[in-house]
Amino acid sequence: MAWPGRPSGPRLTGLGGGLFCVTVMFLVGFLDDLLFGASLTVYGVLSLPVCALTALWVRGSDLLTAPVVVPISFAAGLLTVADGGGGFLGGVMGLVTALSTQAGWLYGGTLVAGVIVIVRRIRLIRRRRRG
Structure with a gap:
């Protein structure tokens, strides 16, 4: 596990993170429609890990784009x-x-991405001050 030094995974630019997130959410929606008959609850639940991955995989210099995309x-x-x-x-x-009916999942995913971005930003600032 590489988390103590650096988070593992790809480093996406702001545009790359946006394209990743849009593409995966579109595929999640398509698969949800195909397998579960367009269940909005399944779609909302599956959106949370996508939000977290997007916030984890965006480069440090593009962190603020994750909660936007x-x-x-x-x-x-x-x-x-x-x-x-x-x-x-x-x-x-x-x-x-x-x-309007799925706003809770939308806000929840944005909150997940925002918290991850804030924690990563704090760690990045602390690392820069030390070094």
């Missing part, structure tokens, strides 16, 4: 599981309804 990726993946009627307006209404 997490809600955007949640909404992007929600497009695949939101219950929209016919047409464009039905899809928009389904997305707005899903975002």
Whole structure:
């Protein structure tokens, strides 16, 4: 385990972290729709580890991007599981309804990413002051 010295895993740029998070959330939404019939609870639960990984894998210089891309990726993946009627307006209404009813998961994922980013930032500042 490499955590005491440095966190293990890839080091993503801010853009890379955003692309990773959006892509994985879109795939999670697609698989949720395929396997569980678009269960919003399953989608919300599976979004939390994606948020944590995004916050852990972003480079130290791009830490502040993680809590920003997490809600955007949640909404992007929600497009695949939101219950929209016919047409464009039905899809928009389904997305707005899903975002309002699943706000707890959205805030929870953002909170997870934010806490991880704050802890990583504090550790980074302490390490720079020592060295």
